[in-house]
Amino acid sequence: MEFDFLAPVNTEILDFISGLSSQQLGSKIVLHTEKQFPDVNKIKIALIGVLENRGNNTSISEVDLMAARKELYGLYPGNWDASIADLGDILAGNTVEDTYFALRKVALALIKKKIIPIIIGGSQDLTYALYRAYDDLEQMVNLVAIDSKFDFGKESEEVSATSYLTKIIIDEPNNLFNYCNIGYQTYYNSQEEIDLVEKLFFDGYRLGEVSNNISISEPVFRDADLVSLDLNSVKSADSGNFVSFSPNGFNGKEICSLSRYAGISDKVSLFGIFNHNNSVQESVIIAQIIWYFIEGFHYRSNEYPFGSRENYLKYIVPLEEEELVFYKSNKTDRWWIEIPFISNGNNKLKRNTLLPCSYEEYLAACNQELPERWWKAQRKNII
Numbered sequence: 001m002e003f004d005f006l007a008p009v010n011t012e013i014l015d016f017i018s019g020l021s022s023q024q025l026g027s028k029i030v031l032h033t034e035k036q037f038p039d040v041n042k043i044k045i046a047l048i049g050v051l052e053n054r055g056n057n058t059s060i061s062e063v064d065l066m067a068a069r070k071e072l073y074g075l076y077p078g079n080w081d082a083s084i085a086d087l088g089d090i091l092a093g094n095t096v097e098d099t100y101f102a103l104r105k106v107a108l109a110l111i112k113k114k115i116i117p118i119i120i121g122g123s124q125d126l127t128y129a130l131y132r133a134y135d136d137l138e139q140m141v142n143l144v145a146i147d148s149k150f151d152f153g154k155e156s157e158e159v160s161a162t163s164y165l166t167k168i169i170i171d172e173p174n175n176l177f178n179y180c181n182i183g184y185q186t187y188y189n190s191q192e193e194i195d196l197v198e199k200l201f202f203d204g205y206r207l208g209e210v211s212n213n214i215s216i217s218e219p220v221f222r223d224a225d226l227v228s229l230d231l232n233s234v235k236s237a238d239s240g241n242f243v244s245f246s247p248n249g250f251n252g253k254e255i256c257s258l259s260r261y262a263g264i265s266d267k268v269s270l271f272g273i274f275n276h277n278n279s280v281q282e283s284v285i286i287a288q289i290i291w292y293f294i295e296g297f298h299y300r301s302n303e304y305p306f307g308s309r310e311n312y313l314k315y316i317v318p319l320e321e322e323e324l325v326f327y328k329s330n331k332t333d334r335w336w337i338e339i340p341f342i343s344n345g346n347n348k349l350k351r352n353t354l355l356p357c358s359y360e361e362y363l364a365a366c367n368q369e370l371p372e373r374w375w376k377a378q379r380k381n382i383i
Helices: 011-018 066-073 096-112 126-132 162-168 191-201 207-212 214-222 251-264 280-297 357-367 372-382
Strands: 045-051 084-091 114-121 139-147 176-184 201-205 224-231 270-274 312-318 323-329 335-339 353-356
Touching: 011 066, 045 280, 066 280, 084 096, 096 114, 096 126, 114 126, 114 280, 126 139, 126 162, 126 224, 126 270, 139 251, 162 176, 176 207, 176 214, 176 372, 201 207, 201 214, 201 312, 207 214, 207 251, 207 270, 214 251, 214 353, 224 251, 251 270, 251 280, 270 280, 312 357, 323 357, 335 357, 335 372, 353 372
Parallel strands: 045 084, 045 114, 114 270, 139 176, 139 224, 176 201, 224 270
Antiparallel strands: 312 323, 323 335, 335 353
16 A cells, blocks of 8 residues: 555654644644554545655755644644645655655555645655656646746756756656746856746746736646745745745745645645755744645635636637637636647647636737747647
8 A cells, every 4th residue: 555655643743732722723633643544535635744855965864844743733724624634754765766656656646536745845856756646647747846946957967956857857758748936046046047947938937026926926826736845945034944044035925825826726736845954943934834725725716627618708819820718717707828739749738728827918918918828838739
């Protein structure tokens, strides 16, 4: 069984939860203990720790999630009805590849059961294992990374927290349809890397862009399958991470808003939080990030994929060389743009598909401006 890779929750956590009130989150979750394993047929969200940090080139060799769990379980839930389980931890294997294998198997088993895993990790290269979990599902994958860096590396370089993206792009089978970085800081990325993102028709949003208008990221999450959050993308004044000091980054409110966007997306099926430095201070922001993801999950509107077209208004915008088709939801007022299927025998898209977009992109189209994300999606479909 895939779940044999999971070690039970530490008894110290059980003792902590026993001292909580019945209203706090810790009293409302199901736990993997020495005596019992949760019935996975009755849960919707699963929390899993991964005690693997060999991909980080830091002095932090071990991963300690004790404080993060205590902070989370001491919070009060919202008006939630989905059952949540803490399935315990995946221990570091003899090799990093062993850990990847275990994480991939566990994540795949949960996704197949329509359970959303929330992964709290050590090093962010664990994102590679989560990406590989989709191999058996035979689907294209959209990856969103909330990160100050693109995490490219040399082809010959071993996979690490700062180079895992190269392995995702190069390794077969190549199921990556789109990668989007939210919050990159230009001075941490070479111009060559920024150019490569453009060349591959991927998306990148600078920290300043998102901080000035955080809602521009919502359509990105709406189209994501896997979201990987690097805690170093949060500025140290708000995260409490003074081991890897970051004077700039998202503030606490912004990172929680992004987490909520990820949770509210009907499509997101995996959410990972990485590069924890084990400090009690950083555990506070981790707990609140998870809380907002779960809160967002409870406001999912089940608009993806489309149900009845009667629930949407269709807008056709003629341009000089194209005719763009937009849809607006009557339920949430959210927008989509249609990407037409082009038959050339080598398509990643097999039919007309709908790309989440913003109202501003619709207005731009009305002013004869072709939406950049639409154009990039078209290019990836043709190549």
